[in-house]
Amino acid sequence: MKKLMCAALLGLSCLGALPPAQALQITLTPRGGYQIAPGGEVVVDVAIAGLQSGGLSTELGAYHLDLYYDPDLLSYLAGPPSSWGTALGRTDGGAEALAVADQSTPGLLRLDEVSLLDGVTLDALQGDSFRLATLAFQVGFPSLPAPANTFLFADSILLGDADGNPIPVALSEIPVLILQVDEPGTLAILALGAAAL
Numbered sequence: 001m002k003k004l005m006c007a008a009l010l011g012l013s014c015l016g017a018l019p020p021a022q023a024l025q026i027t028l029t030p031r032g033g034y035q036i037a038p039g040g041e042v043v044v045d046v047a048i049a050g051l052q053s054g055g056l057s058t059e060l061g062a063y064h065l066d067l068y069y070d071p072d073l074l075s076y077l078a079g080p081p082s083s084w085g086t087a088l089g090r091t092d093g094g095a096e097a098l099a100v101a102d103q104s105t106p107g108l109l110r111l112d113e114v115s116l117l118d119g120v121t122l123d124a125l126q127g128d129s130f131r132l133a134t135l136a137f138q139v140g141f142p143s144l145p146a147p148a149n150t151f152l153f154a155d156s157i158l159l160g161d162a163d164g165n166p167i168p169v170a171l172s173e174i175p176v177l178i179l180q181v182d183e184p185g186t187l188a189i190l191a192l193g194a195a196a197l
Contacts, residue, residue: 049129
């Protein structure tokens with residue numbers, strides 16, 4: 001019995017020495033903080049982590065995700081500072097990757113990117129975590145009373161490896177970003193009222 005107990009303790013201590021498993025994560029991170037002001041701009045980085053450390057040991061060759069937001073408060077800005085990451089290849093002039101940001105449905109931004117590079121090249125470009133895209137939104141003037149918060153969240157996430165095979169998506173959590181909305185100032189409210197007349 002004593003030998004069995006010692007063996008069990010030794011086994012448990014060996015398990016404790018193993019590095020913790022990390023799950024696949026997609027994150028939405030605002031540049032400049034979590035507070036937004038009407039009339040301003042919010043820039044959000046979309047990133048992925050865990051393709052190597054999460055036990056998948058693969059390169060990302062393609063992805064699709066739907067990003068939902070409040071169209072009464074935010075409107076997507078297609079030009080700079082919105083941009084695509086470079087870990088799947090350049091999307092400008094070099095034709096290393098093809099990318100589309102479809103904003104045809106209010107409140108929904110569909111992001112699709114497919115790399116034209118081989119797995120060896122993608123492996124050299126990608127670490128365990130990297131930026132997929134940077135998205136900019138114009139913050140409108142909300143109707144009164146102004147909401148205290150607004151949020152963005154990603155759904156319908158599809159990932160593919162360098163050969164086009166699906167990568168199983170088992171995210172540790174749903175990518176959600178909650179932003180605090182400043183109340184518009186008195187002058188802004190008066191200007192909106194005057195414009196409405």
